Structure formats: structure tokens, C-alpha cells
Amino acid sequence: MNTFPDLTSFSAEAVLTILGMAAITYGMRLGGLMMADRLPQHGRWAHVLERLPGAVLISVWVPSALSAGPIGVLGAAATVITMALARNLFAAMAVGMVVVGVGRHLAAS
Amino acid sequence: MSRPDKAPKSPSSQSAVGHFDADTVRRGALACVPLLPSTLIFGAVLGVLASQRGLSLGELLFMSLTVFAGSAQFVSVDLWREAVPSATIIVATAVINMRYILIGASLRPVFRGRPLWVKICGMHMVADENWAVTMTQPNLANPGFLLGGGLFLGVVWATGNTVGYLLGGGIPDPEVYALDFAFTAVFAALTIGMWKGKVDLLPWGAAAIGSIIGHYLLPGTWSILAGAGAGVVTAALTWRDDMDDTGPEAEFAVDGKTAYGAPEGALTSEAGK
Numbered sequence: 001m002n003t004f005p006d007l008t009s010f011s012a013e014a015v016l017t018i019l020g021m022a023a024i025t026y027g028m029r030l031g032g033l034m035m036a037d038r039l040p041q042h043g044r045w046a047h048v049l050e051r052l053p054g055a056v057l058i059s060v061w062v063p064s065a066l067s068a069g070p071i072g073v074l075g076a077a078a079t080v081i082t083m084a085l086a087r088n089l090f091a092a093m094a095v096g097m098v099v100v101g102v103g104r105h106l107a108a109s
Numbered sequence: 110m111s112r113p114d115k116a117p118k119s120p121s122s123q124s125a126v127g128h129f130d131a132d133t134v135r136r137g138a139l140a141c142v143p144l145l146p147s148t149l150i151f152g153a154v155l156g157v158l159a160s161q162r163g164l165s166l167g168e169l170l171f172m173s174l175t176v177f178a179g180s181a182q183f184v185s186v187d188l189w190r191e192a193v194p195s196a197t198i199i200v201a202t203a204v205i206n207m208r209y210i211l212i213g214a215s216l217r218p219v220f221r222g223r224p225l226w227v228k229i230c231g232m233h234m235v236a237d238e239n240w241a242v243t244m245t246q247p248n249l250a251n252p253g254f255l256l257g258g259g260l261f262l263g264v265v266w267a268t269g270n271t272v273g274y275l276l277g278g279g280i281p282d283p284e285v286y287a288l289d290f291a292f293t294a295v296f297a298a299l300t301i302g303m304w305k306g307k308v309d310l311l312p313w314g315a316a317a318i319g320s321i322i323g324h325y326l327l328p329g330t331w332s333i334l335a336g337a338g339a340g341v342v343t344a345a346l347t348w349r350d351d352m353d354d355t356g357p358e359a360e361f362a363v364d365g366k367t368a369y370g371a372p373e374g375a376l377t378s379e380a381g382k
Binding site (some may be wrong): 053062109 | 161165178179195208215229232244253284288296316317319327333335345350
């Protein structure tokens with residue numbers, strides 16, 4: 001390793017790797033939008049596109065709640081219920097995080 | 110309040126708001142403020158990891174602003190060695206970020222009627238967080254809102270990286286204050302904001318079941334694709350002709366007029382105009 005902290009060295013290897021990562025990520029972001037633009041505005045595909053954000057979002061957080069263990073599942077449930085009742089993002093986040101934080105504290109003691 | 114619209118002439122009535130109107134960009138940034146503590150801490154954790162793996166701070170910041178995808182960056186930096194395993198890292202990035210194809214597709218209403226350059230500029234700063242916040246807005250046709258959240262998160266993320274890298278440790282464990290759970294919580298809460306009625310029930314149920322099965326059976330982030338795939342297939346199968354009674358403008362319209370998706374309701378702040 002170089003002298004720490006190494007602030008400004010740029011190796012060609014690193015820059016090319018990062019550019020590769022960036023190109024593929026941006027390509028998928030823009031490519032997804034471009035593909036959707038070619039789909040019809042009505043009918044089955046439009047219906048699928050409307051369901052898509054919720055389906056992706058659920059698939060992002062459900063596994064991470066499971067990874068956090070039983071307390072994660074409980075925290076996620078508390079978040080969803082608070083949001084459904086109070087319709088307030090701050091409150092829902094706070095309730096979920098307090099449940100998980102307190103739960104972990106109790107589990108550790 | 111009225112400000113001169115500096116953006117080029119709108120191509121359609123839906124683009125009444127400028128492409129990247131300054132006010133909208135600011136609102137988009139404010140809507141992502143709840144994510145500040147956890148983004149900062151996780152950015153710092155990545156900074157610490159990068160300093161241990163031999164990336165320079167410059168290389169890390171370059172990555173954070175060009176790739177701009179947290180989970181892929183964690184895996185990539187973790188794989189980083191003196192002799193950079195480029196192919197492995199790029200393939201891992203592609204797999205982890207494959208969900209952005211779906212996220213990009215779901216942003217169609219946000220960029221509807223906008224010229225190509227707006228799409229090209231607006232699609233870079235798209236992370237899960239500002240995407241999810243944007244998709245719960247009552248007026249979706251606002252690429253500036255998406256960009257504002259992305260710029261805000263990008264600045265916070267890079268700041269966290271720098272702090273972590275320079276400290277090289279001593280960052281509080283995110284688990285202590287449940288900051289690792291903040292992302293799960295915000296996504297779970299925003300899901301409620303995306304609910305548009307019973308038509309969502311089966312596709313969402315399928316997505317949940319698919320991602321749970323994927324979580325136990327598949328490695329890494331494949332569970333996201335398993336869940337989204339199950340949701341897409343179910344949505345396609347449950348579609349019927351009589352569902353198609355809404356015009357394109359009504360796509361993603363939210364029942365009622367309450368903007369509960371993001372902390373600063375778009376309508377309440379626009380009411381002052």
C-alpha cells in the first residue's frame with residue numbers, strides 16, 4: 001500500500017475499471033428508460049410498467065428486512081403500519097428504526 | 110412566486126415545468142434529507158474500506174460520482190486488490206446494478222415528452238433512494254425533482270467517503286443506531302405511497318414472495334431480480350382489457366391529492382406559486 005493517506009494517485013488500471021463500472025451502470029439506467037419509451041402507452045405493457053416501481057421497491061427491502069433477522073421483520077412491519085396510518089415518512093422511518101435499535105439493544109443486554 | 114423559465118421551450122403541455130427547474134431541483138434535494146445520516150455514515154464506512162483496500166481518495170470519489178451506486182461500490186471496493194481484478198469487479202457491478210434496467214424503465218412517466226438530452230443528463234444521478242422518493246410524488250413529470258435528490262445524495266455520499274477515508278476508522282457502527290435499517294425503513298414506507306389500488310395486490314404479493322424465495326435460494330442481490338421478475342410476470346398475467354380505462358396522463362396518478370410520499374409535499378409547496 002502507498003503512503004497513507006493516498007489522496008490523488010490515479011492508476012490507469014483503477015481508472016479503466018471504474019470507467020467500466022460506470023459505463024455499464026449508466027448504460028443500464030438509460031437503456032431501461034429507452035426500452036420503456038418503445039413500449040406502448042396503453043394495454044398490457046403500460047399496466048406492467050405501472051406495477052413495476054412497487055414490485056422493484058418491495059424486492060429491495062423485503063430481503064434486507066429478512067437479513068436483519070426477526071427484529072428487522074418486526075421493524076419493517078412497524079414501518080409499513082405507521083406509514084399506512086399516519087402517511088408520514090419521517091414518523092414511519094423513526095418508528096421502524098426505534099423498533100430495530102431498541103430490539104438490538106435488548107437482544108445484546 | 111414566479112421565476113422566469115430558463116429552460117428551452119417546452120415541447121408539450123406536460124412539460125410546463127422546465128426540464129431542470131431550479132425550484133423543483135431544490136424540492137427534490139429536500140425530499141432526500143431524511144436519508145442524510147445513513148448515507149453519510151455508509152459513505153464513511155466505504156471510505157474506510159477503500160483506504161484499507163489501497164484505492165486513493167481520488168479514485169474512490171471518481172467512482173462515487175461516476176458509478177453512483179452504493180451496494181455495487183461496496184462489493185467492488187471489497188474485491189479491490191493491488192492488481193485490480195477488473196473483469197470480476199465489472200461483472201459483479203453489472204449483476205448488482207441490473208435492477209437499474211427496471212428502475213430506468215419505471216421512470217418513463219418522469220421523462221415523458223422530454224427531449225433526449227434531458228434523459229441523457231437526468232438518468233445518471235439515479236440511486237434507489239431518490240428514485241423511490243420521486244416515484245411517490247403526485248406529479249411525476251418532473252425530471253428536476255429526481256436530479257435534485259440525486260445531486261443531494263451524491264454530495265452527501267462523496268462527503269461521507271472523504272471523511273471516512275481521512276479518518277481511516279473510528280466511524281460509529283451504523284448498526285448501533287439502526288442506521289443500517291434506515292434504507293429498509295424508507296423503502297418500506299415509500300411502498301405504501303406507491304399503492305394505487307387493488308390492481309397492485311397480486312403483483313406486489315408475487316414480488317414479495319419471489320424476493321423472499323430468492324433471498325433464501327439465490328446469492329447476493331439476485332433476490333431483487335427474482336422478486337421484480339415475479340411481479341412483472343404476475344402484472345402481465347393479471348392485466349385485463351377493462352383495466353385500460355386510463356389515459357397516459359393518468360398513469361401513476363395518485364388517489365386524492367395528498368403528497369405523503371416525500372416529507373415536503375409537492376402540492377403544498379406549489380400552492381404558494
